[in-house]
Each structure stands twice: as C-alpha cells, then as structure tokens.
Amino acid sequence: MSPTWTPSASSYTRLEALFTDDQHALRERVLWRMLYETAARAEEILSLNIEDLDLEYRRARVRSKGGAIEYVRWATATARLLPRLLKGRTAGPVFLAGRRAPTSGRRAPAAADICPITGRGRLSYPRAEYLFKTASAGLDPHRDGWTLHQLRHSALQHLAQAGRTAPELQAKSRHQHLSSLGRYVRLGEETSARITAEHDPAARRRKR
Template sequence: MFYMSVHRTIEAFHGYLSIERRMSKNTIMAYMRDLASFQSYVLDRSGAFEPVQIERRLLRRYLGHLHSEGHSVATIARRISALRAYFKYLIKQDILESDPSGNLKTPKQEKLTPRFLSADDAQRLIEHPVGDTPSAYRDRAILELAYSAGLRVGEVVSLNVKDVDLEARTLRVVGKGDKTRIVPIGRHAVVALELWLARRHELNGRNQDLDAVFRNARGGRLSARSVQRLVTKGRESCQQQGATPHWLRHACATHMLGSGADLRSIQELLGHASLSTTQRYTHVDLEKLMKTYDKAHPRSGHSTSESILPT
C-alpha cells in the first residue's frame, strides 16, 4: 500500500476511509503515514503492535516523543486526529471496548492568516506563460481557472472535459471526500479554456487520456506536481515571494470578500464543509480595514490626518 507494512487493522481502516467515508486519497495517505509512524514507535519499544494492548499512558509517551523530536504543533495535532479516528473505528468494529485516546488534549494551534497574491500579482502570474504553443495555452488556462474559481490543485488536474460547460460558464468540481459542487468561472477563464481546448488535441501520445481537460506533453493527465512547478516558474514575475498554487485560491476568496461577496457564497465556491474555515478570510479583510482606519481616521491614534472614513 505504501512504504512499510502495517497492522491488519490499519489496512482495514484504510479501506474504511476509502469506501465508507469516501475521503480523498491525500487525506487517507496522511492518516496512513501518521498511523505507520505510531506503529513504528510502538514496535521499537515493545516488539509487537496489538491495538488491544495500547493504553493512554503509551499515547502520552508517544506525544512526548513527538515534542522531543521537534515536530510542529500542527503535525502533532494531525497525528492525534489520526489516532482518534483509528480507535473510533476499532470500537465500531468491536475490536476495542474503550478509546485510549479519549482524554488526549490536542495542542492549541496558532490561527494563521491565509497568504494570498495581490490582484496585480495574480494577473502577473497568470500572464507569465507566454507563447503560441499548446502548453502555453494550457498553462494560462490552468492559472486562470485556479484564480477564477478558487480551485485546489487536485481539483484542477482532475477536471474532465464533461465537467466543463463553457456556455453556462460553470465547472463540475469533485473536491475533498469526493463531494461534487458546481462553480461559476469568469469570462477571462472561459476564453482561456476555449483557446486551450482548441489546441488540446496537439498534446497526444501513447498514454493519451481522452477525458482529462489538462494533458501533459505525452497526452496523459497532468499531475499536481506539474502545476506546482508551473507556479514556481511564474514566481519571478510576482512582487511577492513564495507564491504557491494555493495562494491563487486564497486570492480568489480574499478578493471576492473585499469586493462585497458574502461568506456563504465563498464557502460554496471553495467547497468548505464548515463556514468557520471560510471565516479565516475575514481576518485578512479586517487587517486591511484596520490599516486603512489607522491611516485615515483623525482619532485613530495613529494618524494626524484630518480625513475620515466615508459613511
């Protein structure tokens, strides 16, 4: 399944996450890596891994081990989440009677403000691929879509031709947990897609993928890694440093919120299961508002300007 042999219950848990919970491949593999790490820790200390013998104190020692190794709070929190899900599954299967992870405390994570590209840098990045080759048209279409619809990289590369409705200006997107949503796209993205689809047939080969919207040079489905490399190449055109594909997704949400879009609409566009995830973008907009306030309001305590915010 992956880089090491795991206990049969972890193998069964993998199937449960995939078939019953319908989680994304990336989420499942993250869970498997975390559980494999825990299994390795237990094997090194006891020589055997048996779920029925795992106690709370062993889990606490494991968390202490992660702290001592310098793992981040986010990594430790994710591993606790994987363990909790695994033990809940074992209870559901009548393998365990009680959950040894029940009283484990998840470390508090710092709420990071999403990083995003400015509107100018988003445009610079989108316009970075130049030329009249099929790959140049493809790359511009990819970047336009990622920004226009706030798509995740995995959602971009998994698009099929049947998912695109240029006349209605919509896409059928399969997101996390195989959840499907219909999202609108802007006119610039529609034009970029039309131009690319007219040249798509030129990228063909022995491994031709007839369904994939975005093909590689051999005609197969383009990989997420290829999109990441595309953005890495385009960083040089941006004034900000460290641009990633996800920054385009964040930019879409932040710029929409700044232009008056409501949170519910942005939640639906991005495919967030919880509104609290979307609310992260309000912090970005609030920071911008506070900076404007401090510069413009005569009684902000930060400015001697006589101007005031419009009412």
C-alpha cells in the same frame, strides 16, 4: 519552507500580470486563471475531463474533498481561453502533459488519464506546481514562488475585500464550515461587535 503568502490589495495586479503574460504557455495561463476564478482546489481542476465541462454555463463538475459531486464556475477570461486550449478535443483530460504517456510498465497511467487523440497523459500536480512556482518567483516578495493552493486563498481574500459575506464565500469555495473562512472575513469578536451595533434598536432611535 517559504512563509505563508497573505494576499494583499495589490496582489490581484501581480496575478493579472502573470495570467496575461504570453511568455507562459497557454495551458499554464488557463490553469492559473481557472484556479483563481473558480477558487477550487488544484486537485479538482487538474482532475477535470472535457466531459465534465459545461462551456455554455461556464461551469464544471468536480468531485469534492469529501467525495460529493459539486460544480465550480469560472468567469469571462477563462471562458475565452478554454476553447483555444481544447482545440476541438471532446474527451480526455482538460490539462495534458507535454509528452505522450507510456503505454506499458508501472508508469503507464490509467486509460482515463490519457487523451484519446494525442496520447498525452494528464498534467500532474507536482509538474503544475513546479511551473507555477517558477513563473511566480519574480513576483513573489520572498522570491520563492507561490503554490497553486495560494490561488484559492487569493481568490477568496479578494472576494472578502470586495465585501462578500461569509455565506457567499462558502458557496464559492464549498467549505463545509463557516469557521474555515474566518481568515478572510475576520469572524469572531470583531464580527460580533459589528453585528450587535448594527442591530441595536436603541442606537437607531438615538440617531433620529
């Protein structure tokens, strides 16, 4: 198992190079970009149907880990690429497999997982993960490639580095508990010390 990847200040540059490299298929570049910009779980994005998208407001309706219906939002880069990926399709999975889905037998997917126009099935998590690990291996210092879930971690790490607060990160990531965000904003003793110092009336009077 490869070591856990901790995004660094230079990670965004490496990710941007991956997102914009035309040697990778449009489907993959849209998926990777959307995962990063929404900071959503990979399962949520791969489960999206076109009917879940609100292109005008750059958001999509997802079913969260706990089963609730929530919204994730993306930025300009994803907004520009999505119409190219959809090619006028108005129903069915957003991210499609490369082949037509079998129509019978135990491997035949549910009707909701098949594009009504192309007959292709929904892109699976294992296939999407494999393609991302393969594409990112050359940029990974360990040469193992990265997992799709690491895009979520990377997005939150970069937002924290940009000064976003724990509640803001919680709103973006939809974590149920602030404690889950400690790895990004260093919640704990350091935060307690900073808050105490910043809200010390006696210290403010001494500075006058």
